[in-house]
Amino acid sequence: MDLQKMVIDLRPENVSFRDAFYQLLRKDLGAKPLGLDLSYTLILGDFVGSDLGLRTPLYAQAIAPIFTATEQKELERLRFVCLESLTNSKDCRSLLGTQSTPSSEIAVFRGVLTLMQTRFNGEMKFSNTFFLQSVDAQGATFLQSTNWAETRFGRPVSFSGAKFKQPSNFQGSIFFDKANFKQTQFQELADFQGSIFEKTANFNQATFKQLAKFNSGQWQENADFSDVHFANQAQFTKANFNQFLLLTEATFEQAVTFREVEFNLLVNLQGASILNQADFSDARFSTEACLSVPGLTFNSNQAKILGNPGQIGKMFCIPTLQGNENILRNLGQNFRQQQQVADANELEYTKQQLRLVEMSRRLTATNINSASVASLINLGFSATQAEAIAQRRLIKLFRNSSELLTLADIDLEKYTQLSERLIVGEPLSIVGWLLQAWSCLGLSVLLLLSGYGTNFWLVFGVGGVAIAYFGLLFWLVDRYRRLHPVPIIPTSYETISIFVSFSVLEFLSLLAIFRNAQQPWLTLGCLLIIIVPVPMALLIRLYQQGRYHDLMDVSYFTEDGTFRQLRLLIGRLPVIPRNETFRERYMPLLCDRRWNWLNYYDFSLNNLVKLGFNDIRLRDEHLPGIISALAWYQWSLGLIYITLVLWTLSRTIPGLNLLIYLK
Template sequence: MSVYSQITIIFLCLLCCCILPFQANAQTEQRNYLTLEVLNNRVSNLVQNEGKDKIDLSNFMINLSNSDNEFNQQFYQEINNTINKRASPVEIDLSNSIIQGDFKLNRLGIFSAVGEGALSSLFTASEKEQIDRYYPVNQNITQQTPRIYIFRGQLNFTKTIFTGEVEGDNSLFLQPIIATDAKFQNTVKLDRDIFGKEVDLSNSILKQNINLKHSHFFSTAKFKQVEFQGISDFSNSQFEALTEFDRSLFKQVTNFTHTVFVRPINFSNIIFSDRLIFAKSKFLDSLLLINSTFEKTVTFRDIYINAIINLQDAHLIDRLDFSNAFFTPQATINTSGLAFDSAEAKIIGDRGIGKLINIDRLEANETVLRNLIRNFRSLEQIADANYIEYQREQLKAQQLRDRLTRISWQQVFTWGWISLIPQWLTLNLLLILGDYGTNINLIFTIGIINISFFSFLFWLIDRYRPYISQPIQPSRNEIIVMTGSYLTLTSLSIINLFLTTKQPWSILLDVGIILLPIPILITSLIYKQGRYHKLLHTTYFVEDGSLRQFRLLIGRLPIMPRFPFFRDRFQAILWSKRWNWLNYYDFSFNNIFKLGFNDIRLRDEHLPGLISTLVWYQWCLGVFYVILLLWTLSRTIPGLNLLIYF
């Protein structure tokens, strides 16, 4: 045998190997037309499937294109007669068939009135109980008893091709509907339907619109990897169980207006090429939109959400609108990895929506946080932008803490490790004492606690000197007023902390560490050591008597000036006046807020060093406080940067 002959034989063998599988596949896909004879045979000889009767009409070409055709009429009539005659449910199997023309699905059901005593005798007691549960009817003499199509058995449309419209509205399905890998080439009408068991359209293709308005799903609804090429209308529907749309494709508008989701709904890994509408819907459980792409507007207007909306790794190209949405206390929006993929990408919502946004870690989310901050600042929702920035700094503090604690012993006390400590301490102080410049209410509250505490100490040191030759003690009224004002201001401030902050105990602990140890130590030493100096019976505080007015005292120091021309203006505060206790508040107010009605200072002659130290300590705290206050104001007032004015 020649070489050419051998090559020819090998080529023919390879060709046969390639052609035979295609021929085998063609044979498996070959369908015969369903005739009346075959139909009568199939409905007369039911197949047993897991102990249940089944009409096997799989792998047929079913021509229903002519509604006046005898076959068309007989098709529905024969199947319906068989279903009505059977005491037990009958499954209809149209898998792998091609149905040409419009498919009147509801004509295969039992058309029956619903309500007490109105159901057909064909239904068993358990089926009647199901129907009453799925389709409750309020008995009203003036209302006509509703009539619906009821399907007792399972419907199997696996790999079925529908060339015309599918009409199955106003129906009740007591058993599952399986339509995986099906193809719907025309409109699907399933509005006002009730699905008692599982509905599975996974891997199907819907080339035209699908209408499921006013439908009710009592069991799992699976629409995995479905290609929705037309408009998808699920408005005014209700999903009682898990609903899965993951890895699907929506090419046109998807409408879930006024829809209720009782259990989780999964929209992960989906591409929405057109608008997605959830307006006025209710989410009683989580909504998963993980790694989905939104090419047009997503509307969550007026929704009710009771759990998490998970937008992790989603891609936003247009607006995400949460206007007028109601979020319960446990509701959050997870935006970890959310990508703003265009200049039009925005998250819109009412003021305060920023507090609902949650990001679990800083790594790989720096850009997300920056985009969110820019998003809310462009909308002039400064409070929301500040909260996102506060959350970012919290994550940064957590990252620093992890770097400090999760290292080997060899790296401890190295310069790199030590340099992280002041960063971590400073950042935590800013977070605790002012929510990183976002909580002006907290800043003022801490300032009031500071002022009231030091005012009480200064009053005590100045007005209570029991261990001198002529003891000095305040009057009973002055004691009551000063102590009462101090306790009132402090109590109200602490109550405000608990009402308006998330971590009041941490704030009180930090404020206590800053305010209490040094002042209490100094005060204790003053009374323990005693006072032995001149002018012992004179107040330590003097005021500028040249004028009385509300003044800004940013550059003021707490000690009276040395130059005689200026010293002549200062006179001792008046102990004899009933309102004298206000001078101590005014002095502390000067030191902390750098504002005051009178310029009150310490005298500089015969002044104990401990008292001077205490005053300078408060003044230094006031410098840091004013910087923090101005920084916070510049971040909380739109367009204002107070730091440039001073």
């Protein structure tokens, strides 16, 4: 039915025409699946579109026989969606009943509804309606409130470029096909609470001047809010996003709420602007979901990002450090101001990981400002392209890799293929390369052994492995000396005790590592490289050359017998002083005591953590130099380890974290 470019007066003072208008349209639209085209029409007064549909129960046995088989199938789709989503809408509740009631009926609009550039001066009412065909309201203008509550759109719907001057109500609606709200302007409240989008929902470049409600909404496919401007609050509480949520270049001037939202895939906030507050408290992220924030505009002095402490910091994903230093710094500062130290540290860890990637790439990638023509050819450039690069840098060095596209011989395909293997910068000298490699190695060790000072339990596990390992070595060199001619070996009880205790300590320490390290096997490998080769080489050499000295029956280890207590031993050295006064205080360990094996762990604890129950040291007479070297090696590692522990504590305990107060 073509009603284009008309003026239709449905105001109360024109009641006779209004009644006749509705009666005529209802008769024709109900008898046949006709469409209604109101494009470029001006409608005065309230337009009750739901009265134009054919009312029918939603029960399969009660659906009006006038509907075709295809139309009946469309109506049945509503039943399945209600059962799957378990929504609390009035229609869906009635579907679960056993009898048909007036409340379980719905108005069915059988044809296409076209409202292109239509202007509604009064209220627009299409609530509780099922559109079996598409709805096209591109560029329509609604001067008064619109009511699409609990409406079902069976085919694509488009409100692209539409203007809603007053509140618009889409509460509880179901969009079975694509929903297009591109460049739509919502001047007042936009209510999409409880709506279900079975296909892609496109709100690209839309504008929300007032409150936007999307609470409890469900998006089965992508939800596109790219370049959307939220001038007031936006609420997505308890929403469910099964696919991507695109918020690229979106602007949030006021608070946006994602409380108790379920994210199943990536949330793209690239280039978005958060100017007030974004609340992700109690949000649930699947293993594939994260908050992608490259280029995010966020000032921690003016805005906040909220989330569950210890969890939200892990949800941010940033591909590269270049261009994202500010956002990482602002996010870290945001969580420090809220005293969510774990989240701030998680972001610092991410930042250092990205820094390590850049440093590694600088060491291994090809620098187009210094690479030879042969190197460029081996990389994948043709001889002509490599020569063009060499000629260009003679004139002027490249400032970034994208300048390769200015060369006529290099096309976009070749650039895309090789860009990840290229870097641009000043050529590194041999010394510069070695310094860069050393920095890269040091950063790798810090990341693996302490999470860059962000994980105390990881540091604890690393220390536990080292303490147990060196304790076992010291017991071995002291108690297992020789087999011939007279055996000097420990008792079976002592051997079993030391190995059982070693196994328990190592198990607990490894448990801490595997529960806290991002890459536990690499962490363990790095630790073993530090603590195994040198001690093993010393141990092998010791047993190869044998021991031939006096006091073979006396322990190499002595203890301060004046008192026993837990104490700090920061200034302690692993060998007793030469002063005679100290020699009288330090007495050899008594090897015949049942608990003597604990002293070797105590000595290892003294060396590594500078803490112990007894002040145990090596004697300085008749002591093989290899044993002394082993003790000094662990003592040296202890200086590094205690520094790492204190640094980690200063970053992980709020009371010690001085960076909290930096703004």
